[in-house]
Amino acid sequence: MDVVVVAKALASPVRVAILEWLKDPERHFVSRRAGDLAPAGVCASLIAEKAGIAAPTASRHLDVLRRAELIDTERITGWNYHRRNRDGLARARRLLEQV
Numbered sequence: 001m002d003v004v005v006v007a008k009a010l011a012s013p014v015r016v017a018i019l020e021w022l023k024d025p026e027r028h029f030v031s032r033r034a035g036d037l038a039p040a041g042v043c044a045s046l047i048a049e050k051a052g053i054a055a056p057t058a059s060r061h062l063d064v065l066r067r068a069e070l071i072d073t074e075r076i077t078g079w080n081y082h083r084r085n086r087d088g089l090a091r092a093r094r095l096l097e098q099v
Contacts, residue, residue: 001069003099006092009068014051015061019070021050022084040074041083068092 021028029046048058065071069088074081
């Protein structure tokens with residue numbers, strides 16, 4: 001884990017909001033169909049809708065968070081589901097505390 005990658009991931013208010021929303025998905029997202037809010041995480045389309053951004057933009061934000069190891073992504077039947085990576089977040093916190 002690289003401190004610059006983590007810092008860049010956290011530099012965007014949209015990405016910070018996504019991390020906050022993923023803390024409590026049932027509170028922040030409204031499921032439109034079965035599986036939107038799965039144990040594997042939240043469907044990317046719900047994240048894009050909540051953020052008020054296009055799906056490709058949301059995908060870029062999610063990719064930055066994934067590369068920083070702050071979220072995990074699981075692909076299920078053609079859909080990507082995202083959830084917080086608790087271990088990655090803990091490592092990122094320790095890394096930032098050292099700086």
